[in-house]
Amino acid sequence: MWHVRGAKVPINLKFHLKVFSYSTGTGKPFAAIPTPRCLPLIGHGYLFGPGGGFSAEKLTEAVYELSTRLGSVFKLRLNGEDIVITVDAYDTRELFRHEGRYPYRPTFPALYHFRQKQFRSIGIVPGNGAEWHRFRAAVLPLLRPAVVQAYAARQDEVAGRLARHIRALRAADGLLTDVFQFLLHFAVEAISVTSPGEVFPCLRDDGEAREVVGASVDFMDGLYQTLIGLPLWRLYRTAGYRKLERSHAVICRILEKNMKEMKLKHERNPEEVKKMHPFMASLFENPTLNWDDVVMLAMEIFLGGIDATATTLTMTLHYLSRDGRAQERARAEALGSGDVQHAPYLRACLKETLRLSPTAGANSRYLAQPALVGGYSVPAGTLVSSFGSVTSRSEKYFKDADAYAPERWLRGSGEPAHPFASLPFGHGPRMCPGRRLALQEMLLLLRQLLRRFEILSADGNMNLGMVYRMNRIPERPVHLYFKDI
Ligand code: HEM
Numbered sequence: 001m002w003h004v005r006g007a008k009v010p011i012n013l014k015f016h017l018k019v020f021s022y023s024t025g026t027g028k029p030f031a032a033i034p035t036p037r038c039l040p041l042i043g044h045g046y047l048f049g050p051g052g053g054f055s056a057e058k059l060t061e062a063v064y065e066l067s068t069r070l071g072s073v074f075k076l077r078l079n080g081e082d083i084v085i086t087v088d089a090y091d092t093r094e095l096f097r098h099e100g101r102y103p104y105r106p107t108f109p110a111l112y113h114f115r116q117k118q119f120r121s122i123g124i125v126p127g128n129g130a131e132w133h134r135f136r137a138a139v140l141p142l143l144r145p146a147v148v149q150a151y152a153a154r155q156d157e158v159a160g161r162l163a164r165h166i167r168a169l170r171a172a173d174g175l176l177t178d179v180f181q182f183l184l185h186f187a188v189e190a191i192s193v194t195s196p197g198e199v200f201p202c203l204r205d206d207g208e209a210r211e212v213v214g215a216s217v218d219f220m221d222g223l224y225q226t227l228i229g230l231p232l233w234r235l236y237r238t239a240g241y242r243k244l245e246r247s248h249a250v251i252c253r254i255l256e257k258n259m260k261e262m263k264l265k266h267e268r269n270p271e272e273v274k275k276m277h278p279f280m281a282s283l284f285e286n287p288t289l290n291w292d293d294v295v296m297l298a299m300e301i302f303l304g305g306i307d308a309t310a311t312t313l314t315m316t317l318h319y320l321s322r323d324g325r326a327q328e329r330a331r332a333e334a335l336g337s338g339d340v341q342h343a344p345y346l347r348a349c350l351k352e353t354l355r356l357s358p359t360a361g362a363n364s365r366y367l368a369q370p371a372l373v374g375g376y377s378v379p380a381g382t383l384v385s386s387f388g389s390v391t392s393r394s395e396k397y398f399k400d401a402d403a404y405a406p407e408r409w410l411r412g413s414g415e416p417a418h419p420f421a422s423l424p425f426g427h428g429p430r431m432c433p434g435r436r437l438a439l440q441e442m443l444l445l446l447r448q449l450l451r452r453f454e455i456l457s458a459d460g461n462m463n464l465g466m467v468y469r470m471n472r473i474p475e476r477p478v479h480l481y482f483k484d485i
Pocket of ligand 1 (some may be wrong): 105125136191196300302304305306308309312323359360363364423424425426427428429430431432433434435437438
């Protein structure tokens, strides 16, 4: 049961009431949205500078703290632009209702500039409008269940290899240090099954494997460094800009070699490639794409989810290592002979991790139409950021919000959660196109690990926070014991 203005209302009706009250009448003026003291020129940038009290690395905590002082909707002026921030699930729904047909996300100007100049093709992430839509339409096959399932057996082989790798590399007492690093290697090897289609054996520790993993980390760092602060990359090739250049050069060199071979194979035997590599075949056969676009999209899918996947797996293993009961229940399901597509408890474990520790701190859009956010009139063209990483930990939407309780996601476990209170893959036409592939890959790995090991924490500290590196990643190395069962 949820509460609306003190009354107890069934959950579905409450959502309806809220929409009704938000969609009628005029809101309070935009200028009345609460905001901290704003300084000339730098706006609220000082809050994240020396003595400002907050750090950009801990943006989620900063937004939480500001929301306790200012309310669930407030405004910040950063880099000369007003950003409306909300931590409310109802406002999040309003945001997505007004995102328009081609949702407009904050761009990555350095990435856009660099790709345009160097590759004559920009891909999905930095684009907007019709340009974004053309690329986005080309990766939609990734959301077809049959396409995703075509990769399951090969993803499972990669997962089995990681499990054997852990067995070989752990210490005599089962200790494996800095699990995130292993999972980054795993994520690269697992995505290479789909793009470019030829498996990169990243679990071995050789020069090329390290180069590829290093390039994917550089990509995220470069993206973040060119995004925050002043756009000095427009004047000279900053360290962040050079990371973008370096990462693309490495990934493109390795990917393009594989793709040329795959393209030849496709010319000779299209049916075989369609069966084994349905995503690559769909790119080769797409008449709206030239070769530059095909290479760019393959890179985009390759790079798109490496650290989000590695982070979600690291956090899940961390939570399970702390919760013997949840781990036992997950293991019971893993040991069953069922299809991984129907593994409700393992799936619930991942959903719960993504609720407590989402890799994306916020979902952001420039409004396509005016909207009422928190009862304020927000004009079209305004940037609104819904901080899901705060919302999904709120007692307003989840009972015992800080507890790891996968059961809450199981059918029949009580009231369903508010549909906009935890959106770890975003929402609407720009929602993550890799989510099905990522979930399958993560389910398969959890199953392989739980079948073989009891996983125990090697860390005295219960809490594991996250820091921003473009996506959020674990704030410190995670060490775990993998004991044979
Ligand atoms: C646990 C894993 C992952 C998480 C939590 C995640 C999360 C997200 C989120 C929150 C967005 C923004 C959505 C929005 O604005 O509405 C996104 C976009 C995107 N993701 Fe993922 N992702 C994951 C894995 C992947 C994988 C494996 C791929 C590649 C196969 C991928 C490719 C992309 C791409 C290309 C976009 C940009 C979409 C667009 O702008 O239209 N992601 N992801």
